[in-house]
Amino acid sequence: MDFTTIIDVSKNSEISSIKETITNILQIINDPVSGAKDLKEIIEVDPPLTVKLLKLANSAYYAPTNPITGIQEAIVTLGFDAVRELAISQKVCQLFANSDTFHGYSRLELWKHCLAVAILGKLIYRREFRKKGDDIYVCGLLHDLGLIVLDQFNHDEFQNVLSNFTKDNKNLTEVEDNILKYNHAEIAMNLCLEWEIPEDITYAIGFHHKPGEVDEEYEFITRTLYVANYVIQENKIGYCDMQKPSEVIYKKCLAKLKIDSKSIAFFLKDVKNELAKLEENGFLG
Amino acid sequence: MTKKELEVLVDSLNIQIKHLENDYHLTKEEHEETTSQYLNILSDLSRKNEELTFLKNNLQIEVEKRTKELYESQEYSKLKSSELQLMLDNSSTLR
Numbered sequence: 438m439d440f441t442t443i444i445d446v447s448k449n450s451e452i453s454s455i456k457e458t459i460t461n462i463l464q465i466i467n468d469p470v471s472g473a474k475d476l477k478e479i480i481e482v483d484p485p486l487t488v489k490l491l492k493l494a495n496s497a498y499y500a501p502t503n504p505i506t507g508i509q510e511a512i513v514t515l516g517f518d519a520v521r522e523l524a525i526s527q528k529v530c531q532l533f534a535n536s537d538t539f540h541g542y543s544r545l546e547l548w549k550h551c552l553a554v555a556i557l558g559k560l561i562y563r564r565e566f567r568k569k570g571d572d573i574y575v576c577g578l579l580h581d582l583g584l585i586v587l588d589q590f591n592h593d594e595f596q597n598v599l600s601n602f603t604k605d606n607k608n609l610t611e612v613e614d615n616i617l618k619y620n621h622a623e624i625a626m627n628l629c630l631e632w633e634i635p636e637d638i639t640y641a642i643g644f645h646h647k648p649g650e651v652d653e654e655y656e657f658i659t660r661t662l663y664v665a666n667y668v669i670q671e672n673k674i675g676y677c678d679m680q681k682p683s684e685v686i687y688k689k690c691l692a693k694l695k696i697d698s699k700s701i702a703f704f705l706k707d708v709k710n711e712l713a714k715l716e717e718n719g720f721l722g
Numbered sequence: 723m724t725k726k727e728l729e730v731l732v733d734s735l736n737i738q739i740k741h742l743e744n745d746y747h748l749t750k751e752e753h754e755e756t757t758s759q760y761l762n763i764l765s766d767l768s769r770k771n772e773e774l775t776f777l778k779n780n781l782q783i784e785v786e787k788r789t790k791e792l793y794e795s796q797e798y799s800k801l802k803s804s805e806l807q808l809m810l811d812n813s814s815t816l817r
């Protein structure tokens with residue numbers, strides 16, 4: 438299947454169902470006057486999300502004095518930012534539901550990887566740059582969306598790619614470029630362009646394996662995404678699509694972002710704790 | 723502890739302090755936002771309560787007014803009915 442066909446097929450498929458939630462929530466994030474009520478309107482039309490939100494608000498971690506039964510009340514209990522993240526991640530998570538494993542790949546493992554990259558990216562933004570990190574969180578969740586598209590719409594060739602990936606000591610994008618003449622980062626970037634996702638997120642996703650080639654305007658977020666992706670792959674959290682991640686690019690990114698490499702170790706523990714908390718509450722699959 | 727080890731420790735503590743400061747700053751901002759959202763919800767609730775009380779009171783007045791009207795109309799009907807009965811009785815006597 439060629440590149441144009443796969444984009445056409447996926448943009449008209451159920452994969453596009455995440456577009457609305459993501460664009461609506463990003464709109465709320467970027468609108469200073471929006472509030473819990475706007476977020477409530479997005480959540481209340483999605484029953485599975487409503488159930489998960491209420492379950493989390495009533496969990497032992499938050500231990501409310503009286504049971505929380507309303508969405509707005511849950512938003513206040515959990516915090517506006519946490520609920521925004523939950524809403525986006527649960528919507529994206531629906532795409533990772535099929536959990537067949539082949540050549541070491543499964544959607545569930547890929548989901549763990551994406552979630553870990555999103556959490557680490559956000560921690561880097563918060564603690565290194567004092568920025569909220571909503572955009573980098575979305576980047577982390579969606580950066581490997583192209584793999585889901587390949588798995589779903591070009592399954593046979595994707596299996597061939599994975600089989601070669603496990604045999605050759607190369608990164609997945611190199612194998613994809615050789616066999617398909619395009620790669621998962623390009624698929625995800627083109628879908629985001631179709632969905633009119635903000636440009637910084639779109640280009641960071643498109644260049645997440647080659648941050649040095651992105652426009653200067655999007656360099657900051659793209660390099661942060663590379664660092665988060667590299668660290669999560671090196672620590673074997675979830676599915677890995679880089680058999681030989683480039684330490685040179687990683688160090689160059691750290692230098693450009695002015696991050697001390699020793700900082701990363703402090704973040705990892707928190708990423709693992711956060712993932713454990715999500716797993717405990719049934720948000721990991 | 724050697725000078726080198728101490729330097730490493732200080733370095734590590736400096737990183738953690740920077741992380742905590744940044745996180746604290748953002749968390750404080752987020753708490754302020756959440757508090758303001760919470761206050762908005764409270765004022766919204768209080769406004770809705772006032773509206774409800776107004777409607778409830780209005781409804782009570784409306785019910786009392788309607789009950790009075792019904793009672794008066796019932797009394798009027800009774801009166802008319804007895805007048806009619808009287809007329810019928812009189813007419814039968816005349817015949």
